[in-house]
Amino acid sequence: MEKKEISKSVLKRLPGYLAYLKSLPPDASPYISATALASALGMGEVQVRKDLAMVSDGGRPKIGYLRQGLADDIEQFLGYDNTTDAVLIGAGKLGQALMGYGGFDAYGLNILAGFDAAPTTDATEEGKPIYPMSQLPAFCKSNKVLMGIVTVPAKYAQEVCNQLIACGIKAIWTFASAHIDVPDGILVQYENMATSLAVLSMHLKAQIKEKK
Amino acid sequence: MEKKEISKSVLKRLPGYLAYLKSLPPDASPYISATALASALGMGEVQVRKDLAMVSDGGRPKIGYLRQGLADDIEQFLGYDNTTDAVLIGAGKLGQALMGYGGFDAYGLNILAGFDAAPTTDATEEGKPIYPMSQLPAFCKSNKVLMGIVTVPAKYAQEVCNQLIACGIKAIWTFASAHIDVPDGILVQYENMATSLAVLSMHLKAQIKEKK
Numbered sequence: 425m426e427k428k429e430i431s432k433s434v435l436k437r438l439p440g441y442l443a444y445l446k447s448l449p450p451d452a453s454p455y456i457s458a459t460a461l462a463s464a465l466g467m468g469e470v471q472v473r474k475d476l477a478m479v480s481d482g483g484r485p486k487i488g489y490l491r492q493g494l495a496d497d498i499e500q501f502l503g504y505d506n507t508t509d510a511v512l513i514g515a516g517k518l519g520q521a522l523m524g525y526g527g528f529d530a531y532g533l534n535i536l537a538g539f540d541a542a543p544t545t546d547a548t549e550e551g552k553p554i555y556p557m558s559q560l561p562a563f564c565k566s567n568k569v570l571m572g573i574v575t576v577p578a579k580y581a582q583e584v585c586n587q588l589i590a591c592g593i594k595a596i597w598t599f600a601s602a603h604i605d606v607p608d609g610i611l612v613q614y615e616n617m618a619t620s621l622a623v624l625s626m627h628l629k630a631q632i633k634e635k636k
Numbered sequence: 637m638e639k640k641e642i643s644k645s646v647l648k649r650l651p652g653y654l655a656y657l658k659s660l661p662p663d664a665s666p667y668i669s670a671t672a673l674a675s676a677l678g679m680g681e682v683q684v685r686k687d688l689a690m691v692s693d694g695g696r697p698k699i700g701y702l703r704q705g706l707a708d709d710i711e712q713f714l715g716y717d718n719t720t721d722a723v724l725i726g727a728g729k730l731g732q733a734l735m736g737y738g739g740f741d742a743y744g745l746n747i748l749a750g751f752d753a754a755p756t757t758d759a760t761e762e763g764k765p766i767y768p769m770s771q772l773p774a775f776c777k778s779n780k781v782l783m784g785i786v787t788v789p790a791k792y793a794q795e796v797c798n799q800l801i802a803c804g805i806k807a808i809w810t811f812a813s814a815h816i817d818v819p820d821g822i823l824v825q826y827e828n829m830a831t832s833l834a835v836l837s838m839h840l841k842a843q844i845k846e847k848k
Contacts, residue, residue: 430838432835435834435835435838436831436834436835438834439813439828439830439831439833439834440813440815440828440831442830443790443813443814443815443830444814444815446790446791447790447791447814464815465815466815466817502834502837502838503834503837503838503840503841504837506837508836508837508840517733517736517737517738518733518734518737518739520733521729521730521732521733521734522730522733524729525729525730526729527730527789527829528829528833531829531830531833531834531837532833532837533833570840570843570844571836571840577739578655578658578659579658579659594839594840594843595836595837595839595840595843597832597833597836601651601652601655602655602656602659603652603655603656603676603677603678605678609843611835611836611839613832613835613836615827615829615832616651616652617739617740617743617827618651618654618655618743619648619651619652620809620825620827621651621740621743621744621745621809622647622648622650622651622714622715622743623644623647623648623823623825624720624783624807624809624823624825625714625715625716625718625720625743625744625807626642626647626714626715627806627807627823628715628720628782628783628806628807629715631782631806631807631821632782
């Protein structure tokens with residue numbers, strides 16, 4: 425189907441629908457309605473209905489969507505059927521874990537190589553190469569890489585992002601808890617674990633206070 | 637200072653301020669104003685001013701905050717000075733990386749042990765223990781653990797969360813891309829990498845389309 429303009433908030437909800445569809449047992453009904461999906465995910469029915477209509481025209485009145493067809497449409501929409509190549513900067517513990525994490529394949533992410541200011545090894549356990557930073561520009565150019573993953577300590581994050589942008593990177597996924605300044609046209613997506621921990625800690629504090 | 641009721645959105649911004657304050661070089665001015673902080677982070681001045689006033693009463697007109705004092709106030713507010721003990725379920729690659737990740741200490745998170753349905757080792761490289769799932773209830777009880785980190789595949793996430801809740805866990809940090817149903821009083825914080833990847837991929841698609 426013709427793809428419509430889609431907002432970031434819709435985009436952020438799509439992987440949730442997909443994960444739910446994929447989590448259903450094979451012997452579940454081959455059809456699923458927006459109502460059933462909304463109820464299973466604790467979301468508003470109108471919102472789910474609108475979201476699904478943005479990415480799939482397979483919905484039929486009173487029947488719903490063919491489950492597999494809907495999952496395929498969402499995957500195609502999210503580009504999971506096209507692989508995105510990425511480089512990772514900061515091949516420490518977290519970086520190497522992400523490089524070796526098999527789960528990203530399902531989302532079309534392929535981390536080609538890791539780079540580090542001072543590599544402690546030349547490959548991950550799984551055999552993905554780790555190079556010194558000096559090789560980053562040539563590697564990005566010859567592999568036409570557009571995505572960079574940043575797992576360096578916060579204080580190096582801006583400098584590393586500047587280097588990535590100079591290498592032609594257009595999208596940055598950062599795990600460092602530091603704000604990054606970037607020019608127009610570059611997207612930074614923060615995986616801010618510190619933020620998550622803050623929210624969790626406050627909840628626990630409130631729980632403990634209530635008990636007292 | 638007396639702590640005020642604080643919204644989740646304020647809470648989510650605090651780690652960003654803290655990271656910026658900590659990223660400043662030691663020879664920078666000992667004072668920082670809300671205006672300077674807002675400008676550095678590309679945020680609204682009024683919002684930053686209000687946020688800071690929620691957690692610190694150290695701001696002085698025309699001078700701003702003592703940088704170290706403000707950082708201390710935010711840390712104390714976020715509870716980073718109190719350590720939170722956690723268990724981690726799913727001691728695969730990602731799980732073991734999180735267990736060994738030194739960066740969480742700074743946020744007051746201490747992962748005591750990992751648990752796995754089928755452990756492949758009895759400890760991480762750093763010596764943190766990994767136990768079979770059968771030992772989870774006793775461990776949580778004797779260590780009074782309130783936080784659980786979930787790094788199992790999406791299809792096991794709900795089951796594992798049910799087990800954690802039965803063990804007295806009140807806050808769950810999940811890396812599995814699956815929606816989790818929980819009773820009132822339990823907080824689930826999603827670290828949804830699939831969502832991040834979707835946002836990044838769409839940006840790259842739009843960039844490539846523009847070029848054509």
